[in-house]
Amino acid sequence: MKDTPRQITLDEWDARYEVLRAAGMSEAAYGGPLRRHVKDGDLRLLKLRCDNSAASLRLWNFLLTEEDRLHEARAAGKKIVGAMKDLGTVPVIAYSSPNLVAFYPDGAWWIPCVEELNAGLLRIADSLGVDESFCPVRAMLGAFLTQEHFPIPDLLTCSVGATCDDFSTIAQRLNGLGYPILWWEIPNRRWPDPDELAVSLPGGFCAPRPQVDFVKSELERVREGLETLAGEPFDAAALSAGIKKANQVRRLLAELRRLVFTAEICPLPALEMLIAEMFAIHFCSDQNETIAVLQDLLDEVKNRIQANQGFFSGETVRVFWVNPVADLRAMNLLEECGGRICGTDYLFSHALDEIPEDLPPVEALARMALSDPMVGPAADRAERICKDIRSFGAEALVFSRVPGASHCATEGKVICDVVQSKLGIPTAEIEVPPISDSLRPTLRSRLEALIETTKDQRK
Amino acid sequence: MICAGIDAGSRAIKVVLLDAESLEVIASGVRDQGIEQEALARQLFEALLEENDHRRNEVSRIVATGYGRNLLSFADTTITEITCHARGVRHLVPDATTIIEIGGQDSKLIRLNPKGVVRDFAMNDRCAAGTGRFLEIIAARLGLDLQALGEMANRSRSPAAISSMCVVFAETEIIGLLATGNPPEDIVAGVQRAIAARVAAMAGRSLESPIIFTGGVAMIPGMTGALESALGHPVAVAPQPLMTGALGAAILAARL
Numbered sequence: 093m094k095d096t097p098r099q100i101t102l103d104e105w106d107a108r109y110e111v112l113r114a115a116g117m118s119e120a121a122y123g124g125p126l127r128r129h130v131k132d133g134d135l136r137l138l139k140l141r142c143d144n145s146a147a148s149l150r151l152w153n154f155l156l157t158e159e160d161r162l163h164e165a166r167a168a169g170k171k172i173v174g175a176m177k178d179l180g181t182v183p184v185i186a187y188s189s190p191n192l193v194a195f196y197p198d199g200a201w202w203i204p205c206v207e208e209l210n211a212g213l214l215r216i217a218d219s220l221g222v223d224e225s226f227c228p229v230r231a232m233l234g235a236f237l238t239q240e241h242f243p244i245p246d247l248l249t250c251s252v253g254a255t256c257d258d259f260s261t262i263a264q265r266l267n268g269l270g271y272p273i274l275w276w277e278i279p280n281r282r283w284p285d286p287d288e289l290a291v292s293l294p295g296g297f298c299a300p301r302p303q304v305d306f307v308k309s310e311l312e313r314v315r316e317g318l319e320t321l322a323g324e325p326f327d328a329a330a331l332s333a334g335i336k337k338a339n340q341v342r343r344l345l346a347e348l349r350r351l352v353f354t355a356e357i358c359p360l361p362a363l364e365m366l367i368a369e370m371f372a373i374h375f376c377s378d379q380n381e382t383i384a385v386l387q388d389l390l391d392e393v394k395n396r397i398q399a400n401q402g403f404f405s406g407e408t409v410r411v412f413w414v415n416p417v418a419d420l421r422a423m424n425l426l427e428e429c430g431g432r433i434c435g436t437d438y439l440f441s442h443a444l445d446e447i448p449e450d451l452p453p454v455e456a457l458a459r460m461a462l463s464d465p466m467v468g469p470a471a472d473r474a475e476r477i478c479k480d481i482r483s484f485g486a487e488a489l490v491f492s493r494v495p496g497a498s499h500c501a502t503e504g505k506v507i508c509d510v511v512q513s514k515l516g517i518p519t520a521e522i523e524v525p526p527i528s529d530s531l532r533p534t535l536r537s538r539l540e541a542l543i544e545t546t547k548d549q550r551k
Numbered sequence: 552m553i554c555a556g557i558d559a560g561s562r563a564i565k566v567v568l569l570d571a572e573s574l575e576v577i578a579s580g581v582r583d584q585g586i587e588q589e590a591l592a593r594q595l596f597e598a599l600l601e602e603n604d605h606r607r608n609e610v611s612r613i614v615a616t617g618y619g620r621n622l623l624s625f626a627d628t629t630i631t632e633i634t635c636h637a638r639g640v641r642h643l644v645p646d647a648t649t650i651i652e653i654g655g656q657d658s659k660l661i662r663l664n665p666k667g668v669v670r671d672f673a674m675n676d677r678c679a680a681g682t683g684r685f686l687e688i689i690a691a692r693l694g695l696d697l698q699a700l701g702e703m704a705n706r707s708r709s710p711a712a713i714s715s716m717c718v719v720f721a722e723t724e725i726i727g728l729l730a731t732g733n734p735p736e737d738i739v740a741g742v743q744r745a746i747a748a749r750v751a752a753m754a755g756r757s758l759e760s761p762i763i764f765t766g767g768v769a770m771i772p773g774m775t776g777a778l779e780s781a782l783g784h785p786v787a788v789a790p791q792p793l794m795t796g797a798l799g800a801a802i803l804a805a806r807l
Contacts, residue, residue, distance in 0.1 A: 505755070518671045533618065534657075538674060541633035545669040548634070 097401050099141040099361055099424070102126060108144055117146050120381065122157040129156045135208040141424050143364045147385075147392035154376055154385045155367050156206075158195065159242050161377045165193040166243050171321045174245030176232075176273070177259045180338075180373045180443030181461045182249050185315055187379045188334030189322040195242060196374035198259065200232040203241060204526040205419050213238070214526070222265055227258040227497035228418045228526050233266055247321045248273045249314055254280035254467040258497050274317045276310040278461060279303050281468035293463040294445035295476055307458035315454065331453035337379055339446045344386040345372050346444060351393050353434045353484040357402035359393045362423040362433040366416060369436060372443040403432070409546045410434035412486035414477065414507060415494055419528040422492065422535065429539040430547075435484035437477050441465055470503035474510035481515060488546040490539070493523040518545045552611040553577060556800025557592055557626060558635065559619030560584060562655030562683065562767060564592045565794050566599055569801035571611060574642070576801075578603045579794055588619040596625075614804040616796050618656065630803055632796050633661055633672050639799030640763050641667040643790050648759040651750055651778065651786070652795075653768035655683045658746075660754050673753045679718040681749030683768040688722055689742050693735055701772030704739040711741030721745070743773050747781035758784055765789040766796075 100108060109125040126149065130137050134156055142148060166172055173194040175182035186194035204214050213234025217223070222230045235241040250263045250273050267273050284290040284300035291304045319325050326334075348368060352360045368389055375382040396402055404427065411426060412435035426433070442463040448456040465473040481489065489511050491504040508519040520542040522535055552572075558565040562584055568577040580599045585591050592615075600607060615626035616635040623629075636652050641663065650661040657674060658681045664670045675681040679688075683697075690700045711733055715721040721742070728738050746768075762784055768774055769792035778786045789795050 509755070512671055518669070521673070533621070534674075536621075537618075537631055537633075541631040541669075541672060541674075544631055544634045545672065548668045549664075549670075551668070 095144065097359070097396055097403060098144045099403070099427075100144045101141055102130065102137050105142065105144070105149075109149070112146050112149070120150060120153070120384075122153050122160070123150065124153060126152055132156075133210060134206045135210065136206045136420060139421060140363065143361050145392045147388040148360075148364050150385055150388055151364055151367055154378075154381060158199075158377050162193065162195055162242050165377070171246045172243060173318065173321065174242075174248045175374065176248060176250040176263055177255050178249065178251050178373075179440035179464060179466070181251075181311070181457055182314055182318075183374050184334050184338040184447065184457060185311070185326065185331065186318055187337065187375065188326050188330045189318070189324060191322040191324065192318065193377055194374065195245075195377045197232050197235070197242065197245070197248075198229045199370075199374065200235040200241060201227070201229040201418060201526075202420070203235065204228060204231050209527055211238070211240070220265055220269075222262055225496050226262060227256065227494055229259055229497075230262050231526075233262060233269075236266060236269070236271060244271075247317060249276060249317070250274070251276055251278050251461075253277040255464075256466060256497060274314065276314050278307060278310070278464070278467050281462050281464075281472075291459065293459045294448070295442055295463040296479070297463050297468065297472060299459075299462050304455070304458050304462060307461055308454050311454050311457055311461070328453055332449070335447045335449060335453055335456060339449065341372060341375065341379070341382055341386065342444055342446050344383065344390055345369060346446075348386065348390050348393060349436075349444070351390070351397060353486075355397050355402065356406075357397075357400060358404050358408070358432045359396040359402040360389070361403055362413070362426060363420060364389070365433060365436070366420070366423055366438070369438055369444070370416070373440050403427070407547070408432045409543045410485060410487045411542075412436070412477065412481045412484065412489045413438075413492065414489065414504075415439055415492045417492050417524040418494065418526040419524050422522075422524045422528060425532070425535060426490070426539055429536060430543040431488070431539065434486045435480050437465065437473070437480065439466060441476060441480075470506040471510065473503065474507040477507060478511060478514050481511065481517070486517070487550075488517055488542050489519040490542065491519060491521045493521060495523055495525050518542055518549065553605060553609050554801050554804035555596060555610050555613040556635065556797040556802070556804055557596060557613060557615045557617075557620075557623060558632070558794075558796035558800060559588055559592055559615060559617040559623060560654055560767070560796070561618045561657075563793070564588070564595055564619075565797040566592070566595050567794060567797040567801040568599055568603065568605070568610075569798075569805060571805040574802060574805060576798070577605070579791075579797065581793060584619070588622045589624060592619075592623050593625060612804040612807060614800040614807070616800040627804070628807070630800060633659060633669060633674075635796045635799035635803065636765060637661050637663060637667070637669045637799065638802050639795035639797070640765055640789050642798065642802055643795065644761065644763050644787070646761055647763040649754075649762040651754075651762060651764050652766040653681070653683055653746070653750065653764075653774070654766045655687070658682050658750055658753065658766075660750065662759070675749060675753055678749070680721065681746055681753070683766075685718050685721070685742060685746055686768065686771060688718060689725060689739060692722060692725060693739070697771050700739055701774065703736045704743050704773035704777075707734070707736040707740030709737050710744050711737045713741045713745040740773065740777070743777040744781065747774070747777035750778060751781035754782060758782060760784055762786045763789050765792040767793050
């Protein structure tokens with residue numbers, strides 16, 4: 093099954109699948125040809141170019157069968173937790189119990205892209221007064237109303253406070269439609285005053301002790317809610333085991349990121365890396381399988397690096413990408429324009445840092461939650477981005493705005509300014525809606541201009 | 552040998568033929584853009600060659616730029632407008648540090664390093680309020696051409712405040728202003744101010760002089776003054792502002 097790495101179309105994947113199968117590829121229960129997802133409505137696959145490895149096939153199949161997994165979990169008697177506006181905290185607690193499955197309803201923001209608007213979820217959100225001036229996460233409202241995607245969770249949790257205003261509105265609208273939510277509050281992270289006890293957070297940040305204690309108390313409430321749902325208490329040992337498992341995922345991703353972003357020849361394209369990174373926040377509804385999928389991907393990457401195989405020429409510009417895109421095609425586009433991803437901040441960099449294992453578990457989770465880039469100043473986020481740009485050797489930055497998302501409305505300017513002044517590398521801001529086909533020429537122009545500018549600066 | 556630069560913009564196609572050795576312009580031409588973009592560009596290019604007694608095989612390289620650059624299959628390569636305008640302006644104004652380009656459907660702010668290489672750039676291509684399109688809409692509403700519109704703006708004593716962020720709503724606002732007896736020259740000057748304010752927002756706080764204004768909108772009277780007011784810096788119009796993209800493309804064709 094050793095073939096030259098290539099990005100291939102769905103048509104090419106049909107033939108490729110048969111070749112891999114004939115060569116004895118073993119597949120997970122959710123395996124099968126990618127084409128079947130198109131029949132389920134995932135039309136966007138027809139326009140994407142995907143990596144041709146068996147490991148990437150597994151990654152895609154795992155991603156696109158999450159809804160099936162959730163329905164199976166319910167049928168098996170497990171309780172389902174919808175962890176909203178939560179980039180990596182509540183799922184760690186939930187997966188400490190074998191009776192719970194947590195998922196990320198906000199992930200419905202990709203349904204309009206993957207189904208090329210066919211599901212009509214955005215239209216439903218429009219009809220509820222949550223129009224395109226809000227973040228595409230509003231698609232989640234439609235998914236709750238149609239009940240044609242994920243099963244309605246047994247418990248919904250949602251962080252509120254120093255997170256995204258858009259999402260708070262969307263979640264409150266959902267609440268108003270009759271879906272009870274266990275809210276938990278996260279304060280705006282600030283640096284401690286000189287007379288306050290400072291607590292170190294993952295990612296190099298600091299917060300005053302009272303803030304950490306407050307988040308701890310909020311997470312204790314969440315824990316109680318989850319215990320009631322699970323029908324069993326989560327003791328410290330169970331939570332510590334949950335943290336260790338989450339860290340296993342984070343370590344795999346850290347290694348994957350290090351290898352892919354620093355390799356001389358790019359061993360894995362941007363699209364597959366984006367999807368792999370997203371697993372950090374919610375484990376795609378199966379923590380054990382997430383570990384297996386990522387391990388497979390990591391092995392493939394190591395093999396390619398060892399064989400000196402990969403994508404793109406040496407001229408390719410090394411780009412740091414900020415924020416996930418609503419239209420997955422944007423990742424292919426960057427590569428068509430002559431860039432490759434060497435570093436990312438998809439809004440959940442804290443979910444890639446290991447959770448401290450030498451602290452009481454809720455204290456450790458509170459510290460991790462407070463290191464969320466969205467709950468602190470944009471300047472803090474910019475500093476971390478600069479640090480990562482240096483470590484991955486990126487030469488340019490793309491700041492991808494999420495349309496309507498208020499937490500991003502001004503931070504693009506802040507981040508670009510800090511990166512330019514500290515590192516002197518070129519930056520470009522783009523905005524990617526769920527279907528960006530009509531904007532492709534303008535997106536292409538910006539990305540190509542960034543690539544040209546970076547290459548000119550090399551001279 | 553000859554090199555050619557073709558700027559396939561949203562409103563006009565511009566072609567420059569350049570002596571690849573001396574970098575002197577042999578010929579240049581402009582025509583309106585249309586649906587058959589490739590055919591129109593090819594016709595203009597071939598007409599320029601013929602008018603100047605040159606043949607196609609004398610052209611060693613063609614670089615296409617502009618919105619429609621990827622549609623020109625007869626070009627050897629494509630380069631974005633950012634790089635081409637930077638090269639074209641710097642060729643004409645060697646100490647240019649900041650470039651503002653306002654075209655029919657977008658506006659750009661380009662910062663150059665001391666060597667004349669693009670340091671960074673910002674683009675507005677999602678909103679017509681910062682582009683020449685805004686002026687076209689107002690010109691159509693007033694029944695004037697763009698040149699006359701600009702001259703009218705110069706007569707304004709008290710530019711109107713256009714508060715709408717959206718051109719479509721701004722048009723409604725302008726209808727209201729006309730209906731309430733506001734002089735057209737004040738309205739036109741107000742529109743120019745609104746466009747300039749958009750560009751100033753894109754520029755942010757740090758601007759280095761000399762600032763060179765290029766693109767089709769730079770030819771409209773009144774726009775330079777509006778930009779100077781909004782930016783708080785002197786602004787100079789590039790020589791032949793409509794052609795700097797095509798000129799830069801031709802220079803890059805010669806240097807590739």
